[in-house]
Amino acid sequence: MNRFSVQITNVDGLTSQQTQLSQLCGSKQLFRDRYQILGILGRGGFGITFLAKNALLPGNPLCVIKQLCPKASNPQSWQRACDRFEKEAKALGKLGSHSQIPMLLDYFTQNGEFYLVQEYVRGSTLAQEVRRIGPKNEAAIKKFLQELLPVLQYLHKHRVIHRDIKPQNLLCCEDDQRVVLIDFGAVKEELVEACENSINKTPTTNFVGTMGFAPPEQFSLRPVYASDIYALGMTCIYLLTGKGPLEFDYDPNTGEICWQKQVDISDNFAQVLGKMVKIPLAERFKTADDVIKALDQEKYLPNLSNCLATQKLKSKSITQEANQQVYVPPVARTASAIRAWKAKLKETKSLS
Template identity: 75%
Template sequence: MNRFSQKITNSQESILQQTQLGQMCGSKKLFRDRYEILQILGKGGFGITFLAKDAVLPGHPLCVIKQLCPKVTNPKSWEKACARFEKEARTLAQLGSHSQIPMLLDYFQANGEFFLIQEYVPGLTLAQEVRRNGPKSEAFVKQFLQELLPVLQYLHKHNVIHRDIKPQNLLRCEYDGRIVLIDFGAVKEQLVNTYENSITANTNFIGTRGFAPPEQFSLRPVYASDIYALGITCIYMLTAKSPLEFDYHPNTGEICWQKELNITDSFAQILGKMVKVTLEDRFKTADEIIKALSYANYLPTLANCLTTQKLNNKSITQYENYNKTPDVYMPPVARTANAIRKLRARMK
């Protein structure tokens, strides 16, 4: 099923009339003698996205055209914008080799605007899934994290911060069910930095209110900023509520979501650490979350190994000696119990 609605809003109608690609929408006239513009997909603060058909390739595959509109008129600023766009487009082209990131097919500049041609991935966004079917289960969200966290590892390894992770930018491919991360904010941010008005350049924010952490509003995003947005996305999936619908703690500024959910304590601790407002308290890397999820998955099994048998004085003395001197023999059950206690302490 196509994730895009065929219904045209008033704002989209205005775009169709005012832009070159919009005027070509629905006609047989080709953009750059190659792309047949089919419909508008959406409009953001920095550009417009269209669905198109490649009339040159066999089979006329669908593709997505993103038209980015930098606000520059000065020749030097334009040269700077072109250089930034070229650099970021090359980065997107490199990232597109990952199966969960749309492939960049082409990029160019024309008539004072920049264009990205990307692979079209059919399917529904997670926001559409939740609106249709309601909140997701803990098991579903854990599986979602297992699928997406390696993508974050991949991005951060290539020194890329997505900057706009949210349910609307996470797409489930209808062919194979994989989660695809779309609409990177990196190119937009680079173009914003070329604006001639220094006040505008310092106040333009890339991201989405409610999903972006405080440091991103201060224009200082870090890798952990993506982790915060991913944690808020998980809370949305579990509650079907926008982060702006929740109350916020008056002192810490953290979202008050705990009472809305009935999930295990171990998973609640993981989510809580993902959405910490203070960077020092938040998970720093995707690796840390993957390890925490692995521990949480094994805890119920390990807990069954805990002995409920009371220790006599000799066993207590032996246990205390074991903690001080590793050479003292300790029964396997006691060793396992001790390891679990230490694991739980580390997780807390």
């Protein structure tokens, strides 16, 4: 018996029911005897998001109430949705200790609808920022990835796939400029699956995500950790160009969007982004760790290039190093190895 095990007497009427929170907008009447509803923050296919304040706590702190409206066709699917909702809400609650994920304050059902109450983060979305000040440059995108990839590491470590990473779900906090990831799709996906699948387990065609930002495997209802990598890569391309994925032409052979000529970034960074948005899973970065390692290697490439162009080790100094065991920094050793490899490659080509 869970906290949502209640008898539903009019399941068919739940989907057409007028939402109580919409009626309370701007009113002094409290929702659940504590929340004053200030207004609507957004609407989507799965429900409505409201801005509210807790009238019982000192200072009346602001919060966000997400109202999810499942289409339960019978008591069995409703109970299944309740079980899934509680499971995913608890998982979401465990993530709230991270500074870049809004804290879950409460969750409950009322009148056949599900509610999540979360911390309110004051700020603007990255989509709003791009519309206001224009696209970002390579340095800004690298900084953005340095902030977001550890968040993905944290989520995936807790076995959570976000499922809906996009500029509209990334907030730049007004207070300290940190980037916050909002609107997790896991709870929505579980509710859709529980409600749409009948007792006979008819396959559902609904998916959670956003066209263009979601990779193909997500449309097949088989998201993996690399699905979040794909969406993050598409978000980077949007931030660089100001264009959504559906605004680009695409390669008819691979199905991938043609974005490379629309950006002014280094070849090495373009390769990293390109691997993030590969359609075949076998060719895409598997984890956030893989992307971080690739970016770290890319960061040192200019230094290695300088070593190759300007540092020439004389045979005498090499002999001294061998005899005296002089310490050689790792970057210099790597540069030396690359020079030797290039010389050998050049010699092989000349012989052929």
